[in-house]
């Protein structure tokens with residue numbers, strides 16, 4: 001594991017074009033998911049998509065800067081449960097699966113998101 005390139009998750013998702021495509025697959029899955037879709041009814045999904053792509057690229061070790069709010073500030077006005085956090089992670093995994101990201105890389109991205117749970121979950 002220590003020999004893995006620091007950008008292996010970024011590369012494994014297909015670089016910037018791959019990440020953009022994954023986000024394009026991911027957002028419709030979220031908006032069709034009865035467990036979480038209501039949270040996004042007033043959200044500018046295009047802006048959210050841009051920020052998610054930046055964030056995944058940065059977390060994956062790619063050459064991107066995340067320009068959005070910190071996770072606590074972004075979510076504190078919403079009521080978000082642990083179950084909803086898990087639902088969103090599951091949807092992201094579906095999107096990565098559909099794009100053909102290897103499961104080892106999928107798991108690494110999800111592992112990087114897991115620590116955000118305590119900042120995102122408000123209830």
Ligand code: HEM
Nearest residue numbers: 036039040043051052068069074080084085088113116120
């Ligand atoms: C690992 C989990 C998550 C990540 C990485 C994440 C990431 C983000 C990012 C990057 C933004 C944009 C921040 C900004 O506006 O500057 C955002 C906004 C938002 N997130 Fe999350 N999020 C996560 C989980 C969730 C969950 C579980 C929900 C609800 C079910 C949720 C609901 C929202 C909503 C509604 C907004 C938009 C707020 C607005 O319209 O301004 N997020 N999230």
